[in-house]
Amino acid sequence: MTPVLSDALRAFGLAALQAVFLLAMAPLLKTLIKMMKARLQNRQGPPLLQGYYDLAKLLRKETVRSETASWVFVAGPRVYFAAAVSATTLVPVLISAAPLEAAGGVLLLVGTLALGRFALATAALDTGSPFGGMGSSRDMTIAALAEPALMLGLFTSGLAAGTLNLGALARSALQHGVTFHPSDVLAFAGLFIIVLAETGRVPVDNPATHLELTMIHEAMLLEYSGPDLALVEWASAVKELLYLTLLVDLFMPVGMATSAEPVALLMALVAWAGKVFVLAIAVTITESMNAKLRLFRVPELVSISLGLAFLALTIRFL
Amino acid sequence: MTSPVASFDHVAPAVFGLALLGGLAAAILLSARTRRVIRREPTWGCGGILSARTEYTSSAFSKPLMMVFRAVYRPTRQVEALAQVSPYFTQEVRYRAEMEPTFERYGYRPLLRAVLGVASGMKVLQAGSLHAYLGYVLAMAVCLMLLVWWRG
Amino acid sequence: MSVVSTVATALGVAEEVVREVRAGELALEVERSNLPALADRVFLGLEGRLLSLFASDERQATGRFVVRQVWSLPGHRTFLHVAAPIDPALPSFPSISAKYPVANWFEREVMDLFGLVPEGHPNLARVALHDDWPEGAWPLRKDFPADRIVPRVQGDFHPFRPVTGEGVFQVPVGPVHAGIIEPGHFRFGVAGEPILYLQLRLFYVHKGTEKRFERLPWRHGVFLAESISGDTSVGHALAYAHAIERLANVEPPPRARALRVVLLELERLYNHTADIGGVATDVAFSVAASRAQTLREGLLRLQDDLFGSRLMRSVVALGGLRRDVSPEGLIKLRKHLEHFGKEFDDLIRLLNDAGSFGDRVDGTGILTQQAARDLGIVGMAARASGLDMDLRRDHPHDAYEGLRFEVPVEQGGDVRARLTVRAREVAQSLSIVRQVLDAMPPLSSASFRHPMPTRLPPRASALGWAEAWRGPCTHWIATDERGEIARVKITDPSFLNWPGIVQAVPGNIIPDFPVINKSFNFSYSGNDR
Incomplete structure (x- = not known):
């Protein structure tokens, strides 16, 4: 019994370490994208640490809640945060293994994130604000379309590797290296589109807007303030970093450490940061050069992603 | 390279559950307040007052999905602006929306009909006669005995 | 034929009635009961465009209110002023809004600010004054002191026109918005994303x-x-x-x-x-x-x-x-x-x-x-x-x-x-x-x-x-x-x-x-x- 317990403790410790690492890095990514977007518009943009300042400010601030809010409203951000944090333990980041990969693979990851999403969407409805309902309804619509596409995209990679375990997927990708196989390219493009949708980026949602009527994710947060808001913002940032890391794991595994040696880890850190940075540039350019889609055009975008995943799958088995 | 805890896979889901709880605990700790009370204000109504009429409705909530899958649901809508003197002086707007109950019509209804059909066929067996029931029990008992005898 | 006579002919009035006040401005005084018929003539006969409709309080000088219209007659390169005196004992004038919706807000504004009622207007709700403004206080009348502060009325206000049907609700937006824009209230009647009906409430920044x-x-x-x-x-x-x-x-x-x-x-x-x-x-x-x-x-x-x-x-x-x-x-x-x-x-x-x-x-x-x-x-x-x-x-x-x-x-x-x-x-x-x-x-x-x-x-x-x-x-x-x-x-x-x-x-x-x-x-x- 003891070795099981000690291994479980060790896994839990590693999981906590990875979660803390991603929590620490996530605000940086958010600000980095904002900064690069600003530069593309000839603006100065926020300082690189702005994300941390914002979180620190929100965590210190007073909490204002609606008179009509119930426990659902209070639970929303906490469950959303917990879901995002625990999802980090399923995805390999620096080492080609995830701390809790044995618990489940793709399905558990998507399910955990969906749990957070559900909690937030329900909480948004709780106060009776029409904007909350609007955001919630739109977010659920997009989720209903994007989640199947996300799963199909991940299954495509999974079929090639013969596993749905994210650690094993990363190891298989590492073994094959970057192939530029047409099926990989197509699968990547399909997943990238879904990542944009899942993280509320243009052309699906506009994270920078002040127009309540056009919001999706932000509309759900309008009633939140102080630490509650900080939790949601932080968790969203973690989610985004997690999705980009997932893309890195599946399609650009180069530089990932295979053991926990300090030198290998350091190199893996540099490689990971570089690859996430490249993806962040891609997100920035997409956000800058496109207008937001009309709400009812989003299904078309998702169907493009589905089509790409199908094509990738077909090519893989040709 | 193997997973760090490959030999203890069976406890991994429980550890993941713990991770989820850990995340929740972290969230609660981060937002914990020692002194200050939480301020309660009415839900933001853009400077106005919200009422029951401004709450999101269930049909509105599901509307976008209905529109996305219009091929399946085939929604129809009718908006009627009532005006007496001129179309620019609307007095009331009436809205009616319907959708094709696709799943009900082509899924549940046929299934229900089939089940009901079978059930009403079965009714013959079960017409309420005590003698008939005793007959079934007897027949069943005989069948079972024959089965036991034959197997044994 | 001069512009004056062309316009007079089109309006069916004697030439002396239409005065050329100065270059590009014609003026005409009519009985208030003639306002609707005159509007028909200006719209149809002269292809006029209504640019403004308002009132003025001339009780001190002539003992009357005057309802005024300003028309653009682009075909004749002139504006046409129509003035209809209103007896303060009978503070009303015939509305043309049902036929010409362009007059809708103008006439209601005259009602709000002067207390002259546009008879036959299809929607006699306030437009310029808000509902908490008391009855009978008409701010643009000369006997209303500019520095007067009126007591506000309490109550349930502005019944928006109903939008009915299953799942229909209203989305109120404004007057305070998330962006730095001016105040205005928009009320959408919706049953999901498509907008069925929109109502406006403005005049939050009425400054007199x-x-x-x-x-x-x-x-x-x-x-x-x-x-x-x-x-x-x-x-x-x-x-x-x-x-x-x-x-x-x-x-x-x-x-x-x-x-x-x-x-x-x-x-x-x-x-x-x-x-x-x-x-x-x-x-x-x-x-x-x-x-x-x-x-x-x-x-x-x-x-x-x-x-x-x-x-x-x-x-x-x-x-x-x-x-x-x-x-x-x-x-x-x-x-x-x-x-x-x-x-x-x-x-x-x-x-x-x-x-x-x-x-x-x-x-x-x-x-x-x-x-x-x-x-x-x-x-x-x-x-x-x-x-x-x-x-x-x-x-x-x-x-x-x-x-x-x-x-x-x-x-x-x-x-x-x-x-x-x-x-x-x-x-x-x-x-x-x-x-x-x-x-x-x-x-x-x-x-x-x-x-x-x-x-x-x-x-x-x-x-x-x-x-x-x-x-x-x-x-x-x-x-x-x-x-x-x-x-x-x-x-x-x-x-x-x-x-x-x-x-x-x-x-x-x-x-x-x-x-x-x-x-x-x-x-x-x-x-x-």
Whole structure:
């Protein structure tokens, strides 16, 4: 019994370490994208640490809640945060293994994130604000379309590797290296589109807007303030970093450490940061050069992603 | 390279559950307040007052999905602006929306009909006669005995 | 046949009844009961456009209220004033709104501010006053002191017209918005994303500007006029100055008139550019949006440099301009606009080339030509719905008479059409400024301002107008027996145009509303005054 317990403790410790690492890095990514977007518009943009300042400010601030809010409203951000944090333990980041990969693979990851999403969407409805309902309804619509596409995209990679375990997927990708196989390219493009949708980026949602009527994710947060808001913002940032890391794991595994040696880890850190940075540039350019889609055009975008995943799958088995 | 805890896979889901709880605990700790009370204000109504009429409705909530899958649901809508003197002086707007109950019509209804059909066929067996029931029990008992005898 | 006799014939009145008050302004007094029949004749016989409808309290002088209409008769290049005296014992007048919805808000405003009831109006709800204003307090009557504070009424207010059906609810937006914009309340009747019906509630920034004018020396009026709508400071300053100059029979010197054209066109340029950027912002096309912002900022700095004010305040003066521009300044202006023109073309190309942008603006928020005509929509919004009208051409003011320019008209009536009209107007404005600069009368002493008389003629009235970037700004100014201001009626194009959005929005989805609203970009302040 003891070795099981000690291994479980060790896994839990590693999981906590990875979660803390991603929590620490996530605000940086958010600000980095904002900064690069600003530069593309000839603006100065926020300082690189702005994300941390914002979180620190929100965590210190007073909490204002609606008179009509119930426990659902209070639970929303906490469950959303917990879901995002625990999802980090399923995805390999620096080492080609995830701390809790044995618990489940793709399905558990998507399910955990969906749990957070559900909690937030329900909480948004709780106060009776029409904007909350609007955001919630739109977010659920997009989720209903994007989640199947996300799963199909991940299954495509999974079929090639013969596993749905994210650690094993990363190891298989590492073994094959970057192939530029047409099926990989197509699968990547399909997943990238879904990542944009899942993280509320243009052309699906506009994270920078002040127009309540056009919001999706932000509309759900309008009633939140102080630490509650900080939790949601932080968790969203973690989610985004997690999705980009997932893309890195599946399609650009180069530089990932295979053991926990300090030198290998350091190199893996540099490689990971570089690859996430490249993806962040891609997100920035997409956000800058496109207008937001009309709400009812989003299904078309998702169907493009589905089509790409199908094509990738077909090519893989040709 | 193997997973760090490959030999203890069976406890991994429980550890993941713990991770989820850990995340929740972290969230609660981060937002914990020692002194200050939480301020309660009415839900933001853009400077106005919200009422029951401004709450999101269930049909509105599901509307976008209905529109996305219009091929399946085939929604129809009718908006009627009532005006007496001129179309620019609307007095009331009436809205009616319907959708094709696709799943009900082509899924549940046929299934229900089939089940009901079978059930009403079965009714013959079960017409309420005590003698008939005793007959079934007897027949069943005989069948079972024959089965036991034959197997044994 | 003279204009007077043509108009008299078309109206079916004797020629002596129609007076030519001054060049481009005809006046006619009628019995109030004749107002509807007269409206028919002006609309059908003269193809007139109602630009304003208001009242004035002339009880001290004549013992009567007067309901007044200002019509543009573009075919005859003249305005027509119709005045109908109202006996205070019978404070009402026949409404023409049912037949001509353009009069809808005007008539209700007269009811709110003067207590004269438009009989037969299909919707006698308040428009200018809010529901917590007490009954029987009519602020524009002369016996209502400007500093009077009225007790507010408590209660359940403004019953919005019902939208019924399964799952229907209302989305109230405003008057306080998340962005830094002016206050206005929009109430959407929806059952999900598609908008079934839209209702407006404005006048949150009603400042009593017209009442304020009545206590202001007429020489100081330009400053108040400039602040009617911050983005139309030149337009309103010119409309005010024109009216006073017409009253005083003063014509500004040619150089001042030429420079006034430059001012008005600069205002058009920076606002159209900002609006194009605003539409890009609202559909999250950030690169195009910030390029438009940069272009606008460049113009504002140029204006600051040339006139000492970013928004060209305190430049227009009665009789001309407050200051002249040096020859070097004019060269700088020419150079800047040349550069601006190229950059602007690049911006338009960027927008047109982005498929994702086109998808958002094509077919969004259509205001049909029929609705635009029926509602009396004016200016840029009207031209985007296929109505060809422009005071600069139809009733030329300042130096527009001798300039060659076209009036861009688009047929679509959607967000795209409004963008295209703006882009084409920018090209026209650049050409107009170039022409003015080419033929600029030389700098000489006192060439930019004609002296004003010490007094205005008593008991006189005049119309001042200017085609500002949104559309026609008109100021009707009347003097009392001392030659001081008795009444100023300000009509911002937004007041005529706001009802148009109610027609353009239903059928679109909620997230498209902001971009539709932005594509019109009406003024709240100018509407509410």
